[in-house]
Amino acid sequence: MTKIVKLEPIAQETVVKTNDNLLYGVLTNELNILPECSGRGMCSTCHVYIKSGMESLSPLNRREKRTLEAIATAQPNSRLACQARVIGDGVVVEIPAGMHINAIKDIETLIGRRAEQDILHPLEGKILVEAGKLITRSMISQLKDTRTSVEAYLARTREA
Incomplete structure (x- = not known):
């Protein structure tokens, strides 16, 4: 059914x-x-x-x-x-608006552009970059660090 x-x-x-x-x-x-x-x-x-x-x-x-x-x-x-x-x-x-950081293939291409939609943390759902905000090199470093820590966390949970 x-x-x-x-x-x-x-x-x-x-x-x-x-x-x-x-x-x-x-x-x-x-x-x-x-x-x-x-x-x-x-x-x-x-x-x-x-x-x-x-x-x-x-x-x-x-x-x-x-x-x-x-x-x-x-x-x-x-x-x-x-x-x-x-x-x-x-x-x-x-469906909530926004895109999870893990959905972005090449984060570097975002430098100097405005976020088209909110960029979200994949574990906490919090907004990392608001839609319309200019994405700077320092933001990219934070996004990369977030992505790396999330990937490590998810890898550990898959093993458990």
């Missing part, structure tokens, strides 16, 4: 099999979400807001609660798409 999930603000709908997670539906629509922790609920790259239909999703588990507590932009209607399983109809998901 399948459920229709609406994706906002892009006004798209996607089909998700009953008891599959939201991440599947989001990834099939090629949206700006990275499953950095391989769907284990340990990063914020699949953080979404549930506009309606929270009761049509599986309850939060302990790992998801801990991860959401670390996300700076989390709200009471926040979920991790990798952990939220669709069990009923009427789910409307809002």
